[in-house]
Structures are given as structure tokens and as C-alpha cells.
Amino acid sequence: MTSRLTAAVVFDAPFDDRTAWAVGRTSAYPEDGRNPDDNKLDVIGPRYGPTADGVFTARRAGGGDWHTALVSTEYAPGGFELLPDDELTATCTVHDVQGAWPALWTWGRDTGSRPQPGHGEVDAFEYHPTHPGLLELTNHVHPAAHYAEGAVTAGRPFTLRVVFGTRSVEWYADGRLLYADHQGVGPHWRAWPVVCISVAAGRYGHLPPRPGTEELHWQCKGLTVRRPAAGRGGARGPDHPA
Template sequence: MSRQGSALLEWLTRRLRPWPRPSVPAPGGPPPWSGPVCFTADFSSEEQWVAGRTWAYPGGGPTNPGDNKLDHLVPDAEYSRTGTFRATRRPDGNWNTGLLTTEESAEGFTVRTGDILETRVRLPTELGAWPAIWTWRDGGNEIDVFEYHPDNPDLLELSNHVRGGQRYYTHPSIRPGAWIDLRVEFRSRSVVWWVNGRRAYSDGRGVGRDWNASLIVNLSVCAGRYHPAPEPSATAMSYEVGFLRVHRPGF
């Protein structure tokens, strides 16, 4: 090829080469900045967390049959303090279960309007397991970061009990034993849930301007009314919380 032909080919190549495009976040991806961290969960800390009791259960616990739970809350560290929340069958038919709450703890941390909670959990595999992260104060103020039941293997329950709103969110990445990343924005006019980096639900209701509540992390056991109870041969179940932190813009 002549020098003139080579020059023409180079010119055409430059002209036809696509221009670089600016990077665009994937559809549904969360915003990259959440604000300063105001709370990082240390489940072993007795100043941050109270184990084995909560006023979300009648009389503070240890049982809650009215919610169709086989729970018998226990304060034992091996049921919750490692970040693995466990349940084991009792001779009376109930299950010893792990629960931690910031309610009435020495630090007394509460989430409030504008906060953003992020966590990573490993879902349980055992039938009857009922893991949840949620908020509670004075008989209400409940937002469910998530609830899960292995009999609905690809579904998370995302609920606003403060002003009403619920989504049964399904996705192939949700399955027994899977690690799931969750993010919840507690906005005054809308609570927004993200699951594995995708916007899963915005309820359009929110929590109001002056909302605040304690955190609860626990593993319950279903009694069979709404979801199957554990198999008769089952004696133990668990799920894991890899991390939990709360961001507070302006903190």
C-alpha cells in the first residue's frame, strides 16, 4: 500500500473509531455515597446490644406465640454475639433463639429519619427459620429491613409498619444459603430498599420527620400458621450477619 493509501486508512480508522463514552452507573445501582458512619455493629459489645429480651415481645419475652413463633429468647452469647444467630430445639417444643437489640442498652443507639442502614446477611437453609432485621420503639415504629422464609426461597419481605407499605421482592440471587447485601434509606416521605445493589422498593410513605427506633437483629422459628414449622428431625438452624452499619448524612 502506498504512503498516501496508508494515510487515508489511518484517517478513516480515526474517524470510524467510537468515541469513548462516560461511565454510567448500572440501572438500579445505589448512589455511591451514603454519608458518615454513625454506628458500626459490634455484636459482642454489651454496651451496644442487649441479648435475649425486647419489649417487642409480650412482657419483654422470652416467648411470643401470638406472632406464631416458637421462640424462647436466651441471652447466651453463642446464640447471637458472634454475628451468627442460632436456634436450637427445646424439650418443650419451643426453640432457644438468639436476639440482639439496642433497646435499653447502655449506648441506647436509635436509627432516625434520614439514616441509611447497610448490612450483609447469609440466609438460612432450614425450613421454619425466620431471620429478620427490624426496628422497634414504644409498641411500634417498626420498619422491616428484611424478613425471609426458606419455603419462599427467592423472596424477601420488605415492610413499613409505620405508615404502611410492603413488597414481596423476588430475584434469582435470593436463595437459601446465599449472601445478600441490603441497604435501607429511612426517608421522611419514602423508605427505600436496595437488594444486591438494585433498587428493590420505594414505598412512597416514609417514616415522617421525627421518627426514631431501636434496632433488632434476630432469628425466629415459625410455628406453622403462616409458614411451615421445622421438620420433626431438625434440631438447629442459623443465619449470619457479616456486618451492619448506619450512615447519617450531616453527622
């Protein structure tokens, strides 16, 4: 793994920086901002952003919908993209309230006549309170997945670190290695970071919110990306799918 001494910070924008983050937009969702095919009650949009200190909230709306906070760099003026061997860190606090679905993930630019493998998606983590100590860690680019039991404690901040390695993606919580997939993202991967809260619709054992629950939330602070010194990772241009 690349020494962090040779890595430079390339992204550390706060969530209220509209040059860096676009609110309520990602090409991973249909254009109407709803995503029921993915077991979500979400409605995303430009009015539903996180707070400046990184609190992502879902609020019950009419007709079974929930207004859910999401940001991505995809449509922001800066258009920041993660590249192979980048390292992402953040301090996260999740809560075991039924229906909440916090997630930090990536979604990639499609190139040429076909999409990137897995659309460039790597899940830095997904969390469901039906399993309150577990993080779901998934590489959709070169498929690999792991359920990290006992990784977190609801309500207690933890430091997440993910190294998007060319040959292996590595996930850490509070300095402890949770999983190394030995698959990696390949030398030509590129992807936008996405941070959101979704609301489970009830499938796959992920229970929806209880009646009377009006809000769900989690917090993501200090999201930072570091990049190794130039010369590692090979060609990374947009015309070279992973």
C-alpha cells in the same frame, strides 16, 4: 436521596459489644420471652446471643420451644436509635431450612400517652424458606409492603441496604432497588435496630421445622448505620411522634 458522601457512620458495633447490643431483650416481646401470638416458637433470653461473627442460631428446646438468638440496642447502655434518613447496611446469608425465620427490623420508643405509629417498626427484611428467593419488606409506620421475588439466593451472601427516608423507605439488595414505598417514616421517627432468628409455628403458610431438625441459623455481618449531615430530617426529639 441524600448523597452518601455527606453521610457519616454513626453505628457499627459488633454483636459481642455489650455496650451497644443487649441480648435477648426487646419490648416487642412479652416479658417471658415468648411470642406465640406472632406465630413464633421463640424463647429469647440473655444466654441466646449470636456469635461474634454474626451467626444467629435457634436450638430446639423441650416442650416445643426453641431458644432463639436476638439482639437489640433498646436495653443496651449505648441505647442507639435510628433516625429519619438513616441508612442501614449489612451482609446477610440466609438458608432454606424449613422453619427458619431470619429478620432484621426496628422497634420504636413510644412517646407521650400513645405509641409511635406501628410502634416504629420497619422490617429491613423477613425471610421464610417456604419461598426461598423472596424477601418480605414492610413499613408498619406508614403502612406499605412488598414481596421481593428473586431477591436472594439461599446460602449466598447478599448486601442489604435500607434507607429509612422521611418520605420513602427504600430497600436494596446487592445494589439493586427492590422497593421504594413512597410512604416513609416521617420526620420524627426513632427506633432501635433488632436482629434475630425466629422459628415459625406453622400459621400463614410458614411451615414449622421438620422433625429431627435441631438447629437453624443465618448470618448478619458488618451491620453499619450512616446518617446524613446535620440539618436534614427536621426535629427528631422524643416528644414528637411520627
